[in-house]
Amino acid sequence: MKPKVAFFEFTSCEGCQLTVLDTLQRHPELLEVIEIVQFREAMSERGEDYQIAFIEGSCTRPSDEAKIREIREQAQIVVALGACAHLGGINAIRNRMPLEQTREYVYGDKKDWFETYPARPLSAVIEVDAVIPGCPIDRKEFATAVTHLLQGRKPAIPDYPLCIDCKLTENVCMFLRGQTCLGPVTRAGCEAICPAQGQGCEGCRGLIPSPNMHSIKQALREHGMTEDQIAAKLSLFLTYQTMQLEGVTPA
Amino acid sequence: MRILPKHLLQAWVERLRVDHRVVAPRESHGQYIFDEITSADELVLDYHSSVLPPKKYFLPPREDLFTFNAKTMEMSPVIEEIQPTVIMALHTCDLHAIQLLDRIQGTGHVDQHYQARRRKTTLVSIECMEPCMAQAFCKSLGTLSVPEQFDVHLTDLGDRYAVDVGSDAGEALIRGMGFFWKPSDADYDRFNEVMAGKWPNFDYRLDCDVTDLPNLLGASHDSALWDEIGERCLSCGQCTKVCPTCYCFDVVDEIDLKLEKGKRVRVWDSCLLEKFAVVAGGHDFRNSRANRLRHRFMRKGKYQLEAYGLLGCVGCGRCALSCPAHITPIATLNTLNERRQASPGESA
Numbered sequence A: 001m002k003p004k005v006a007f008f009e010f011t012s013c014e015g016c017q018l019t020v021l022d023t024l025q026r027h028p029e030l031l032e033v034i035e036i037v038q039f040r041e042a043m044s045e046r047g048e049d050y051q052i053a054f055i056e057g058s059c060t061r062p063s064d065e066a067k068i069r070e071i072r073e074q075a076q077i078v079v080a081l082g083a084c085a086h087l088g089g090i091n092a093i094r095n096r097m098p099l100e101q102t103r104e105y106v107y108g109d110k111k112d113w114f115e116t117y118p119a120r121p122l123s124a125v126i127e128v129d130a131v132i133p134g135c136p137i138d139r140k141e142f143a144t145a146v147t148h149l150l151q152g153r154k155p156a157i158p159d160y161p162l163c164i165d166c167k168l169t170e171n172v173c174m175f176l177r178g179q180t181c182l183g184p185v186t187r188a189g190c191e192a193i194c195p196a197q198g199q200g201c202e203g204c205r206g207l208i209p210s211p212n213m214h215s216i217k218q219a220l221r222e223h224g225m226t227e228d229q230i231a232a233k234l235s236l237f238l239t240y241q242t243m244q245l246e247g248v249t250p251a
Numbered sequence B: 001m002r003i004l005p006k007h008l009l010q011a012w013v014e015r016l017r018v019d020h021r022v023v024a025p026r027e028s029h030g031q032y033i034f035d036e037i038t039s040a041d042e043l044v045l046d047y048h049s050s051v052l053p054p055k056k057y058f059l060p061p062r063e064d065l066f067t068f069n070a071k072t073m074e075m076s077p078v079i080e081e082i083q084p085t086v087i088m089a090l091h092t093c094d095l096h097a098i099q100l101l102d103r104i105q106g107t108g109h110v111d112q113h114y115q116a117r118r119r120k121t122t123l124v125s126i127e128c129m130e131p132c133m134a135q136a137f138c139k140s141l142g143t144l145s146v147p148e149q150f151d152v153h154l155t156d157l158g159d160r161y162a163v164d165v166g167s168d169a170g171e172a173l174i175r176g177m178g179f180f181w182k183p184s185d186a187d188y189d190r191f192n193e194v195m196a197g198k199w200p201n202f203d204y205r206l207d208c209d210v211t212d213l214p215n216l217l218g219a220s221h222d223s224a225l226w227d228e229i230g231e232r233c234l235s236c237g238q239c240t241k242v243c244p245t246c247y248c249f250d251v252v253d254e255i256d257l258k259l260e261k262g263k264r265v266r267v268w269d270s271c272l273l274e275k276f277a278v279v280a281g282g283h284d285f286r287n288s289r290a291n292r293l294r295h296r297f298m299r300k301g302k303y304q305l306e307a308y309g310l311l312g313c314v315g316c317g318r319c320a321l322s323c324p325a326h327i328t329p330i331a332t333l334n335t336l337n338e339r340r341q342a343s344p345g346e347s348a
Ligand code: SF4
Pocket: A162, A163, A164, A166, A167, A171, A172, A173, A174, A175, A181, A182, A183, A184, A192, A195, A200, A201, B238
């Protein structure tokens, strides 16, 4: 029996689901091993009897919570798909600003029309069984996660830093090129594509389990970044995680 | 000794390319990486250091060990076609590192994958005339000249190279090629002059004698320095990835979507990573950065020597260059030495 799979999205750009679609096109054999019963991006049917739920996006509104819990009740396995679901993602940048100010900035005089609150990863709302990190997710990692699920295993993602991937592919370190990089504190698994293309890592796969924040900040400082620039660099994908490490709650 | 005039270098390398894969340093963003050359005019002999050491040709960062079929339970070894390879322009520190790896991989559980590649590879090394980088300390560790085992070694004499041959494999790259001349008395004089002239270009960087390292490390087991550098360490593992003597690996199984065809892959691992020493049941016997760093330094300066008779560090400086937290062997070992002298008999 092929496991029934459903895809859902909350606050996100749908880029991860697009990557899933692209992966399905490249690996049509995926459809021989799973049955997709719900996937708004790709089909109009909506099957509600699924065993595996892939959820994209972060929880940013009180009304998201009930829907997320409902999915949790139905699915045997819930997988957070991509940086928004995994980390709160870019949406969480606003968590360090007063909420009212953000609402006004974004919606102007219509600010009371829309409900919103600080962005959170799925794991802040429900128990999540597995994560596929990245902005967007990595195709290969998605396919590997599916094989792990079919084997009845929890999809394994690397718990070591990006520098390992980066050195295995023999990139010249961005720090030695006079640039900066979050690789030493970021979870590996993307084959260090940004450094390979000449860009420092922005941390889209989230922090490793025990990041040395004090030391990475020192390295960034030594490479010419101001405190504001460092804070900005660490806010793009890592706001939720760094606030948690600092014990700060959203304003 | 023989002489290779520089204008014949390319012709020689082109000749080697007929029946060998030739790899050499290639410039990349101000650093160098070893890579196959497709024409002798790409050859660079003058370079400082490489990102990854040439060991990657014997112990690739990732390699398939065997394939399996999970349905039929059949297994077959991956036997890759290994091309005869010449690695050009190795520095003497890297030769020393390969000598150590040869010993490790050839003792006890002989690593067949390593052996197979190593047997097909001939090493052409070149004498360093200037320190490759500020972090290097080869002179202190005795790796600034060729080790006992080498194949072909070049020394730059200006318009020509002095060529020394140290093995049959090396001789096979030279004999009957017609590019090599007999040295004249003037060549010997020039050679001696160049070799004597280069030593003052290098400093002794280590404050203690290299033979004292195992004692120093033994006495420093409980040093507070491990905690101090542990505070700075990011556990990023770069220092071990770039090290020419590190050889730890992990094995992972990969399987296709039909859960049928799979393979076992070996990937470089690193003792600096958080999960390296976690065993079944979740116990971690090196659960702090300080412990992991200490272990690495012990391996380099003490354990390898005790187990294999050669030091585990060749002073190449790659780890120091790579470390985002500036943790370097020289600063670490010299600080330990300083503290030992300040309080002999006590842990520094
Ligand atoms: S470029 Fe970034 S990821 Fe790569 S080694 Fe340097 S710090 Fe690590």
